[in-house]
Amino acid sequence: MTATPRTAVVIGCGTTGTSVALALTAAGTSVALVDDDPGAVAEAAALGAGTAWTPGLPPADLVVVSTAPSAVADAVHDAQSRGLGHVYTDTAATKDIVCAEAELRGCDLKGYVPGHPLAGADAPGRDDADAARFTGRPWVVCPYETTPAWALETVDALIAACGAHRVDLAPHVHDRIAAELSHAPHLIAAAYTTRFADSSEAFLRLAGEELQAAVRTAGGDPWLWGDVLAHNAGPVADVLDRVAGELARAAAVLREGDSCAPLELAPTLQEGRRGQLALQRAGHGRTARDAPAGGRG
Amino acid sequence: MTATPRTAVVIGCGTTGTSVALALTAAGTSVALVDDDPGAVAEAAALGAGTAWTPGLPPADLVVVSTAPSAVADAVHDAQSRGLGHVYTDTAATKDIVCAEAELRGCDLKGYVPGHPLAGADAPGRDDADAARFTGRPWVVCPYETTPAWALETVDALIAACGAHRVDLAPHVHDRIAAELSHAPHLIAAAYTTRFADSSEAFLRLAGEELQAAVRTAGGDPWLWGDVLAHNAGPVADVLDRVAGELARAAAVLREGDSCAPLELAPTLQEGRRGQLALQRAGHGRTARDAPAGGRG
Structure with missing residues (x-):
């Protein structure tokens, strides 16, 4: 297993993104936070999830996109264009359209591993964010046929940091x-x-x-x-x-x-x-x- | 408020009947248990809900019928015919047809107060019986226009013994x-x-x-x-x-x-x-x- 990522960027500071950031921070990762809403970043940072992302940071080991499904492909593409990291994953609750959109949008699929942590109870607010939200839970990944081992290993390290276990599924399944x-x-x-x-x-x-x-x-x-x-x-x-x-x-x-x-x-x-x-x-x-x-x- | 009934008969030793019997026993009532299935009576008695009913007992202060809705009217009528008690109530989850059937069947409506304790979570087995099942919960009663105060007072005492609070509703409501x-x-x-x-x-x-x-x-x-x-x-x-x-x-x-x-x-x-x-x-x-x-x- 690859070591815990040294650095990560979490895009989208909702409940899931903030929870992932809290788990990574607890595992020793240095986490930079991104959200269209600066207030969301500030709140997540105040919860101990990391610090606000600033331009000029070197590419992170891992970028986690925690947006709604319809925003994932654009967010991954944009982040890849700006060179925010080496390996990208997402946490959206649907995968078939998301995987297809990432391909159509021209994302670099070698660096992107679609994922979906099956967390516990619905948690509508950022205040429900919890590093333990994924503990003992399945974390679905939907690798492309071309996904290289090094990208999967980084996502494995994320899943391990969150205390979850990986379940590989085809997107439509x-x-x-x-x-x-x-x-x-x-x-x-x-x-x-x-x-x-x-x-x-x-x-x-x-x-x-x-x-x-x-x-x-x-x-x-x-x-x-x-x-x-x-x-x-x-x-x-x-x-x-x-x-x-x-x-x-x-x-x-x-x-x-x-x-x-x-x-x-x-x-x-x-x-x-x-x-x-x-x-x-x-x-x-x-x-x-x-x-x-x-x-x- | 009337004092806790000194004696009661509970007919039907399912989860609800056994729970009522446990609550009454805990409140100091002497409870006699009835069920078509002698094994059910034995199990309820072993849980501390009371003792098996035996012929020759004097009429009880209260008879609680805890059967399925379709069996209530017959059970009340039969128990009244045999003079098992002074005041009768039931715990069935429906009331409109039950109230009408009791009238049609010729039950003595002055002695019968239809009721339904709105207990907590579904408890499919007798092992889920619990004297605290009704604590803090509403207990619906559907008095007839002719129901006398003395009958209601006995049912009030039952509800108090179970730690519930009474809510009066028309059966169809x-x-x-x-x-x-x-x-x-x-x-x-x-x-x-x-x-x-x-x-x-x-x-x-x-x-x-x-x-x-x-x-x-x-x-x-x-x-x-x-x-x-x-x-x-x-x-x-x-x-x-x-x-x-x-x-x-x-x-x-x-x-x-x-x-x-x-x-x-x-x-x-x-x-x-x-x-x-x-x-x-x-x-x-x-x-x-x-x-x-x-x-x-």
């Missing part, structure tokens, strides 16, 4: 998985919680913690999520159509109002429980595997 | 609220997790804790949930149709594939965030209000 596990669930939660936007507090106080947990993702940044969903449109639409169809079917069964409704809903409820248990088991497995030795149980 | 806050979210989670029933563990390990939390309710007992949904069919179907429509609309926007998608999704994402924040605030408010003095913040 990543996007189908992300649609199922994150993007579609976000839109479903948001579609659900629109109902509560103007509800009385007396009504909302009757909700349990379970509902609150179920829709927490809907608190994410609407602009960023709109960008993510639009960049993963096909896979997300497939999931939404499947779920919409199941809900409409269940509603029709319920409206029939006969005594067979429980029987007709049983397959969904039983398969749903099997799926929930499988997901829960995989989570336990992940925790057990990723915990330090002796951490099981 | 309760059911609309329960559809929004619990029943429809359950079916949506189940419809979502069917997809994972036969997924590879490698795929499921890529899921974050947020998705696990979002679909936790789908782990509930399929038979019980089928019964609940069928007993609250209209209100649940209304919510499902609304959400299905929103998801189908979002899928259509995404499939158009033009650059306006983020703009067209923005209202859903923005209103969804407003709704999520309102729900979160109400939860904080509830916690702050229900916490002991000085517990705010």
Whole structure:
């Protein structure tokens, strides 16, 4: 494994960029911060994520682009043109269009390794930035066929500094998985919680913690999520159509109002429980595997 | 407030019934347990919830029916016929049909106060029973116009023993609220997790804790949930149709594939965030209000 990068530039001081910068700083990397908003740089710096980038710095070992998906290709191309670093990666939540755009935009693909850390809970604000956000979590990379070993080694060092583990996926496979596990669930939660936007507090106080947990993702940044969903449109639409169809079917069964409704809903409820248990088991497995030795149980 | 009941019968030793029995026992009530399954009674008794009911006991101060909605009216009628107690209540998750069925079945409505404790997270097994399950939570009661004060006072004492607070609602209002806050979210989670029933563990390990939390309710007992949904069919179907429509609309926007998608999704994402924040605030408010003095913040 390559040593931790000595120097890095983090472009985009949102929650993810700031968290990566905090993890790199903690690992001993000297981190320079870039954001269109000088206030964002100042806030990230105040959190201990690094210092504001200044012209004249020598090319960094690593440049991490942490922007919304639609801005990645331009940001990588611009940073490469200015010679900000030797190896580039990004953290955007979609990969298929991002990878294609980087190629079309004329980025130097030998130096760019598309990536996506699958962090924990949605964290809409910079104040949620946390060096431990990636600890024990998968970090997807989507190398091009031409990606050289030296570029991957630098990204490996980033992933190690963040305490994550690398998972290689083809971009379109990543996007189908992300649609199922994150993007579609976000839109479903948001579609659900629109109902509560103007509800009385007396009504909302009757909700349990379970509902609150179920829709927490809907608190994410609407602009960023709109960008993510639009960049993963096909896979997300497939999931939404499947779920919409199941809900409409269940509603029709319920409206029939006969005594067979429980029987007709049983397959969904039983398969749903099997799926929930499988997901829960995989989570336990992940925790057990990723915990330090002796951490099981 | 009436003193804690000296004696109670709990009919149905599932998670809710056993939890009520544990809370009553902790409050000093002598609790007799009833269930069609003798093993369930034995397990609840072993948890400290009370002792098995035996013929010849004098009528109890309170009888709590904790069965699925479809079994409540018969259970109340049967228990009243046998003179098991003076005041009867139930804990079923639907109220409109249950209240009507109790009337049609010929139950003595002066002695029966329909109720529904809005407990915390879904707890599919008896091992999840917990006397603290209702602490600080709302406990809905749906009195008939003819319900006498003495019956309500006994139910007040039950609610106090469980550490909950009483919320009076008309049955159909309760059911609309329960559809929004619990029943429809359950079916949506189940419809979502069917997809994972036969997924590879490698795929499921890529899921974050947020998705696990979002679909936790789908782990509930399929038979019980089928019964609940069928007993609250209209209100649940209304919510499902609304959400299905929103998801189908979002899928259509995404499939158009033009650059306006983020703009067209923005209202859903923005209103969804407003709704999520309102729900979160109400939860904080509830916690702050229900916490002991000085517990705010």
